[in-house]
Amino acid sequence: MKATRRKFLKTTALAGTGLAIWLEIPKNAAGETATVFEPNAYISITPDNVVRLWMTRSEMGQGIRTTLPMMLLEELEASWSQVRLEQAMPGGRFKGIRLRTSGSGSTVETYGAMRKAGATAREMLIAAAAEKWKVAPASCHAREGTVIHDPSGRKLTYGELATVAARQNVPDKPPLKPAKDFRLIGTRVKRRDGAAIVTGAARYGLDVRVPGMLYAVMERCPVLGGKLTRFDAEKALAVPGVRHVAPIHSGIATGVAVVADHTWAAIKGREALHVEWDPGPNADFDSDRFLAQMESAVTQTGFPIRNDGDAPKAMAAAAKTLEATYEFPFQAHAPLETMNCTADVRPDSCEIWVPTQAPEVALSDTAKMLGLPEDSVKVHITLLGGGFGRRLFADYVPEAVELSRAIGKPVQLVWTRSDDMRHGFFHPSDIEHIAGGLDAGNNPVAWVQKSVGSDLSMFGLPSEQDKTDPKFYFNDGSPWGLFDIPYNFPHLKADYIPLNSPVPTGPWRAVMYPPTVFARESFLDEMAHAAGQDPLEFRLKLLQPGDVHMVGGAMIDRGRLAGVLRLAAEKSNWKQPLTGAKDRWWGRGIACNVYDSDTYVAQVAEVSVGREAHDIRVHRVVCAVDCGLVVNPAGLEGQAESAIIWGLSATLHGRIDFKNGGAVQENFTDFDVVRMHESPQVETYTVSSDHPPAGFGETAVPPIAPAVANAIFAATGKRLRRLPITAEKLKA
Amino acid sequence: MPVFKLILNGKPHQVDADPQMALLWVLRDLLQLTGTKYGCGLGVCGACTVHEDGIPVHSCQIPLSATSAKSYVTIEGLSAHGDHPCQKAWLEEDVSQCGYCQAGMIMQAAALLKTHPNPTDQDIDNEMSDHVCRCGTYQRMRRAIHRAAREVSKA
Numbered sequence A: 001m002k003a004t005r006r007k008f009l010k011t012t013a014l015a016g017t018g019l020a021i022w023l024e025i026p027k028n029a030a031g032e033t034a035t036v037f038e039p040n041a042y043i044s045i046t047p048d049n050v051v052r053l054w055m056t057r058s059e060m061g062q063g064i065r066t067t068l069p070m071m072l073l074e075e076l077e078a079s080w081s082q083v084r085l086e087q088a089m090p091g092g093r094f095k096g097i098r099l100r101t102s103g104s105g106s107t108v109e110t111y112g113a114m115r116k117a118g119a120t121a122r123e124m125l126i127a128a129a130a131e132k133w134k135v136a137p138a139s140c141h142a143r144e145g146t147v148i149h150d151p152s153g154r155k156l157t158y159g160e161l162a163t164v165a166a167r168q169n170v171p172d173k174p175p176l177k178p179a180k181d182f183r184l185i186g187t188r189v190k191r192r193d194g195a196a197i198v199t200g201a202a203r204y205g206l207d208v209r210v211p212g213m214l215y216a217v218m219e220r221c222p223v224l225g226g227k228l229t230r231f232d233a234e235k236a237l238a239v240p241g242v243r244h245v246a247p248i249h250s251g252i253a254t255g256v257a258v259v260a261d262h263t264w265a266a267i268k269g270r271e272a273l274h275v276e277w278d279p280g281p282n283a284d285f286d287s288d289r290f291l292a293q294m295e296s297a298v299t300q301t302g303f304p305i306r307n308d309g310d311a312p313k314a315m316a317a318a319a320k321t322l323e324a325t326y327e328f329p330f331q332a333h334a335p336l337e338t339m340n341c342t343a344d345v346r347p348d349s350c351e352i353w354v355p356t357q358a359p360e361v362a363l364s365d366t367a368k369m370l371g372l373p374e375d376s377v378k379v380h381i382t383l384l385g386g387g388f389g390r391r392l393f394a395d396y397v398p399e400a401v402e403l404s405r406a407i408g409k410p411v412q413l414v415w416t417r418s419d420d421m422r423h424g425f426f427h428p429s430d431i432e433h434i435a436g437g438l439d440a441g442n443n444p445v446a447w448v449q450k451s452v453g454s455d456l457s458m459f460g461l462p463s464e465q466d467k468t469d470p471k472f473y474f475n476d477g478s479p480w481g482l483f484d485i486p487y488n489f490p491h492l493k494a495d496y497i498p499l500n501s502p503v504p505t506g507p508w509r510a511v512m513y514p515p516t517v518f519a520r521e522s523f524l525d526e527m528a529h530a531a532g533q534d535p536l537e538f539r540l541k542l543l544q545p546g547d548v549h550m551v552g553g554a555m556i557d558r559g560r561l562a563g564v565l566r567l568a569a570e571k572s573n574w575k576q577p578l579t580g581a582k583d584r585w586w587g588r589g590i591a592c593n594v595y596d597s598d599t600y601v602a603q604v605a606e607v608s609v610g611r612e613a614h615d616i617r618v619h620r621v622v623c624a625v626d627c628g629l630v631v632n633p634a635g636l637e638g639q640a641e642s643a644i645i646w647g648l649s650a651t652l653h654g655r656i657d658f659k660n661g662g663a664v665q666e667n668f669t670d671f672d673v674v675r676m677h678e679s680p681q682v683e684t685y686t687v688s689s690d691h692p693p694a695g696f697g698e699t700a701v702p703p704i705a706p707a708v709a710n711a712i713f714a715a716t717g718k719r720l721r722r723l724p725i726t727a728e729k730l731k732a
Numbered sequence B: 001m002p003v004f005k006l007i008l009n010g011k012p013h014q015v016d017a018d019p020q021m022a023l024l025w026v027l028r029d030l031l032q033l034t035g036t037k038y039g040c041g042l043g044v045c046g047a048c049t050v051h052e053d054g055i056p057v058h059s060c061q062i063p064l065s066a067t068s069a070k071s072y073v074t075i076e077g078l079s080a081h082g083d084h085p086c087q088k089a090w091l092e093e094d095v096s097q098c099g100y101c102q103a104g105m106i107m108q109a110a111a112l113l114k115t116h117p118n119p120t121d122q123d124i125d126n127e128m129s130d131h132v133c134r135c136g137t138y139q140r141m142r143r144a145i146h147r148a149a150r151e152v153s154k155a
């Protein structure tokens, strides 16, 4: 099957089965003398009764260093107090096991493998105890890190059993617990690493300290795609503490690195640097002009993505039609920890420390660059001060490796906030044009959507050839939110018009859904109002229970989507008008989405707008979720809150503009995000479900922008179709 | 270079460096106290917040030359055993996500409780809105601050 961008994010490219395969560690040849029990790559138990669990995803705030152990321990039956967490490294023990963290998949993709890994170890420990006691394994059970012989009450700890367990056969299909016996899965477990965070002990990429290391910052070409022509290092080298100045060619932009005893001197040295650039062909790229280009492109015929019924004919026959255009600007990820990598290149080996979502890429890129076998490169994955898709790109790794090789010392290459905001990868900007038709009875009959975007490049897709292939986007299942419009319109047509821009783009939290869902859910609201109907009821008519359908390439259960809409409506008192202080307008808005066929989210936002200042306040967001079995409800609620604030930042503040070929915004001054005083109360409700767990980390992002825009319309009668929505725009 | 004497987490320190060097980098790169974070370098994200004679300040904005004879507390020195009421409340309320902003947040909140032992939501908005949490943990922080305030008032 052909690779698609969706699959790259969602599943393992290596195993292809959707479940990580694990490497069976060959048993110690000396058998008897093995003292470490390692039934698989994820678990090792030593005679000191310590259980080591290897974490095969990066911790970036989604709580995976809590959820992975929960899934392992559920079956393993060890106790939290004996557990130590180790971070997996790409290659070696983990060769063939996916470590990439993306697509809201940390839990989903590992659920089966973790449980099986835990059950395997448990069965072998039970077999070991049975052997020692010369009893039947079935007469023993495991609990809290001990195996107990039921008839006699005898006990042995996992540590005491480790050596004998290592000699047992690895069971092919260890029995998994039935869900009713779960002790951990489905319970609220707080973050296990909270204490390290609140004491300042947690180590992120920027906190790596290696003996003899230096610190560097790098001046990158201010124009996208420009090249370094010459530089003069003299003044930079004169700054006290500056040790080296070196050109760098391997990252996302060419440039010059200044290396110093500490970050401060490196920054000062960079200010003193004289650099000349060849700006190249993009020197006059301007995002306003690009926007105008996108707007005029809506008249083009695009790549066909959906074509149900005969939408043009239905539009022509409709009693009432309406149309609108929506805008979603370029966005930065701006995780609070800026990009960075620490590299130590030695003659025959290399070690790097990096906060990354893509350790395999970091490994292979480093090995390739240095001409070393992968076994000679060690990639330590630190904690990530936020990922959000930015750290799926490893562009900041080769820069540091090239620099360490050039200076012959370990070095930490630090991106300043301005570097981080102006360079790297951005959420594509996007224009959506939608036309809708209602029949004489005000029933929705037709939907025609054109999506124009600067597209998304990831993992080499789409290639130049793909871009001209009329079937590529259809087969790729993109853009997300367009190919899988969940509503049952009798006539529906959707086309995609990708436009080339020099801006490097990549997945952002919720990948391609935010712009398409903003437009779709806003326009549904517009249609409902045009039809004189309640926006909730209008949606429900298009989502009948039991209607499970392939839409585009996705299997969507319209009834489940209706279910979360109803739940959000009920918990938010949708039918009751929202009132409050008299100097403000008040309103509620509703929106929903299905993320990649398996996570159903609906949100109701409660908003007020000042009658004087037109300031927007989002007071409360009710979020209803159906994502199958929930492994850790506490984690899920945290992710809902987080995703909603993320989406709200883009709704109310975020945009990156490009002028003269470079990003304009540089810091949280001009790219502001939601802060304490703007953050709503979020309530999350889940539908209890027998479906297997589905992803959640980013799935609550897309509905918030349209829910807020719809609430603003309900409050003020003003429809704002261009993000971000600001008081100035509301006043105009 | 001149030598600057400051008190850090209760102990006297001498730092011999560029007088203009921001305290943030002194802490992180010279003294290996990496709990204080870099987020913006401009005084607009709060990740680098420490206490200067008990007042919360952005260490990225404080030149070393201004630190003489002052006393600083960083997240590493906030409590001996990680048991400051804010730290405990942060764990109780399960605040952290990526955690990168949290040291700065806790330092700000700890200072807030000194000046407002019983802070209102408005006080919390006023004092905490200089800070960025890109993971959006604000409402949990708010709950944690109220919880810590209750614990302090009980004690």
Ligand code: FES
Pocket: B037, B038, B039, B040, B041, B042, B043, B044, B045, B046, B047, B048, B049, B058, B059, B060, B061
């Ligand atoms: S790093 Fe000092 S306020 Fe952001």
Ligand code: FES
Pocket: A061, A336, A385, A386, B096, B097, B098, B099, B100, B101, B102, B132, B133, B134, B135, B136, B137
């Ligand atoms: S917890 Fe990630 S920035 Fe606040």
